[in-house]
Amino acid sequence: MLNIGVLVSGGGSNLQAIIDKIESGYIKNVRIVTVVSSKEGVYALQRAKEHGISNTFIARKSFSNIDEYDEALIKHFTEHKVDLVVMAGFLSILGERFNKFFEKRVINVHPSLIPAFCGKGFYGIIPHQHVIESGVKVTGATVHFVELEADTGPIILQKAVYVEDNDTPETLQKRVMEQAEWEILPEAIKLYAENRLVVDGKRVKII
Incomplete structure (x- = not known):
């Protein structure tokens, strides 16, 4: 267990x-x-x-x-x-x-596709505000192992979410949670529990 x-x-x-x-x-x-x-x-x-x-x-x-x-x-x-x-x-x-x-026993979910819109100060609604301001068409969420520097640890899973023309930071935040975060965070825990994650430097292999 x-x-x-x-x-x-x-x-x-x-x-x-x-x-x-x-x-x-x-x-x-x-x-x-x-x-x-x-x-x-x-x-x-x-x-x-x-x-x-x-x-x-x-x-x-x-x-x-x-x-x-x-x-x-x-x-x-x-x-x-x-x-x-x-x-x-x-x-x-x-x-x-x-x-x-x-070490290698902490995972985090971040509301963007790392390495975009991440790092110190990028939390809550802020990444979504920057996504809309930048004009990118795709964002999403990332689950990664945690290291001392924010959002730099090996990436376990990512899932993309399209940015819609009429999105606000709030609507985009909600959709990223529902379509990405709520799916890949439990999935990463499942993979960890099944011993299917192998960390090789900055890469995480799923076996």
């Missing part, structure tokens, strides 16, 4: 997609053992509660530096025997200690 811990910061729609795929039996031998939010009172925690999943919030501002924050998260996930950490709309920055401790 693969134990996963999910990091969230908002409504938790990606968390719900994972829960749904586990409960339907599509993802086998995986259980969410804890959900951790960077903010108190977000709806993602309510989603976890409704499905009987342990949940809490650990805020960055409660700690004097990033190392202390890293240690608090490491302690929490270790106590819950977490094998894989999933960042599902998590907006806080994690430091070197956390990344080293969970």
Whole structure:
């Protein structure tokens, strides 16, 4: 059984997609053992509660530096025997200690086709605003292993979504979530649980 811990910061729609795929039996031998939010009172925690999943919030501002924050998260996930950490709309920055401790055991979903519209400052609605302003015709989502520098880790899965002429950042964000993020994040967890991911430098091979 693969134990996963999910990091969230908002409504938790990606968390719900994972829960749904586990409960339907599509993802086998995986259980969410804890959900951790960077903010108190977000709806993602309510989603976890409704499905009987342990949940809490650990805020960055409660700690004097990033190392202390890293240690608090490491302690929490270790106590819950977490094998894989999933960042599902998590907006806080994690430091070197956390990344080293969970090396190649943290995955993130990003709302663009990396390496476009990514990196520091590209989160939430912002990538979609830049997509529309740039005039590109195709965007999408990416699931990747997390490294210290934002959005630079080996890419596991990507899915494209066409940009429509009448799109706003909000309509595009919704469609990218529904057509890409909610599909490839659970799929990446499934592949990881089945030991089908092989990291070779910056490339991830699916076997």
